[in-house]
Amino acid sequence: MSRGQSFFDHTPESLQDWCVSRGMPRHASSQMLTWVYGNQEVNPAAMTNISGDHRALIAASLPIEEGREIRRQVATDGTRKLLIEWPDAEDRLPIAGRQPSTEAVLIPADARRTACISSQVGCPVGCRFCASGMGGLEGNLTAGRMVEQVHRLGRLGAGRITNVVFMGMGEPLANYKAVTSAIRTINAPWGLGIGARRITVSTVGLPEAIRRLASFSLPVTLALSLHAPDDELRKSLIPWAEHASIEDILAACRDYFEATGREITIEYLLLRDVNDRPEHARLLADRARSLRCNINLIRYNEVEGLPYGRPRDADVHAFQSVLRDARINTHIRASRGRDIDAACGQLRQAAQQAR
Ligand code: SF4
Structure with a gap:
């Protein structure tokens, strides 16, 4: 270390x-x-x-915990969100006057208690619709600080954590070494003992790192944040999409499936009138057919100051129907924690503005 x-x-x-x-x-x-x-x-x-x-x-x-919980929000559906401040950030970039902080979220649903954790302070990807991407990357989190987030969420009184998703702030595959080290501890019988299949790494799609993860010793679930079915629209929403075409990313996902036998999850965030039209669903179906995958449709939670809207219910269901008619396993993810700052990065953004 x-x-x-x-x-x-x-x-x-x-x-x-x-x-x-x-x-x-x-x-x-x-x-x-x-x-x-x-x-x-x-x-x-x-x-x-x-x-x-x-x-x-x-x-x-020997500090057991390094972070300090500076805010906590509890939604009526039991979703709990923590804002954790860290004494410093590894490889910290000089962003004046800001103490590094990240969000961690506990999402209880039936017998599951999912910990959604951050892998970086801020995010380098800069998705146009995301509060976390607004300030850019401030630094990396160490493996220990990722494990600490899961441990903290497990002590909130809802019971032990059953699932972990690297879907909070940051691009996990851009902090590969620390993320895989954290996964080992989260999975280990002497650690948190959470099965590899219950651990999900969510990426915007870095083909080289996806192939590297395919040879990692633990076959975790890979989630691809696609959010657009064609390269042009994707680049307009996700600046990092410049680095790799959808076809190159899907080829790496196919390799991931070949190596691990794990079906890929495609995450598709529906933005009103931007990427939620039937023609987008048809193109997405064509893309998805080339892969062993399931699709999660996510309704956007509005972020103050950003020009994107939550999709209409009718459009969400119509989008799902197109995919289901194409025989693609598709779910609409339930919106959780709508009465708190539910979208990734919003609590942190609110805290920074308050200061
Ligand atoms: S949506 Fe995810 S990848 Fe995109 S800027 Fe936000 S945290 Fe980064």
């Missing part, structure tokens, strides 16, 4: 080394792992089977 050496950056081996190098018994590392991951305890003083001196040593020299 280079920096950001919080508890959540450690593996069992590195934690054991940390303990031994400070004169603690080897087994203190497994005791700590059980306290933090098993019992969801982050206060060293409560780790009563570790000696008092060693608890004091842990409290003084």
Whole structure:
């Protein structure tokens, strides 16, 4: 580990080394792992089977959490959103006067409790409809800070986290090393113990990184944020679409399916009168036929200051019908947390404006 050496950056081996190098018994590392991951305890003083001196040593020299919750919103449907401030950001870009902060969201639905976490501070992709992309990229999050987000959400009282999606702020594949390291801890039996199939990495589509992820040891679910069926419209919505054509991205997704056997999820955000017309649905159906995939249709949540509108219900259902008639597995994702700042980046944006 280079920096950001919080508890959540450690593996069992590195934690054991940390303990031994400070004169603690080897087994203190497994005791700590059980306290933090098993019992969801982050206060060293409560780790009563570790000696008092060693608890004091842990409290003084190994931060368990690095972030600070500065805002919390709870929606009537149980969705909870946290704004977490970090002491610094790795590879931080000089954006004057701003303390790095990111959002993490807990979405309870039936037996599922999904943690939606951020992988970067801000986002380099700059989607025109997104509050997170408005200020650009401020820096990367470490693996430990991604794991910490899941751990924090798991302690909000709704029960243990069952699913994790890297769909918050940032492009996860642009912070590849830290994201895959976090996935290992989230999946590990000694860590959060969440199955690979219940972990989703959502990308705007970086073909090289998708192929790299295909050879990663854990077959996580890959979600492609497509949002437009043709390159021209896509580039007008997603500046990073300049870097790769839809066809190149879909070819990499086909390789991902070949390597992992995991069906790709296509995320399609419906923007009123922009990409929600029947001709867009027909073109999307043509694209989707080339791939083993399912499509999630998402209704846009308006963001103050941005010129995009929420689609009409009739248009959403008509769009879905075109895809279903083409025999493409399509779902309309339920809107969650509409009575809070539900769209990605909105809570952070509101906090920055308030300052
Ligand atoms: S929608 Fe996602 S990829 Fe696009 S700017 Fe926002 S956070 Fe980045």
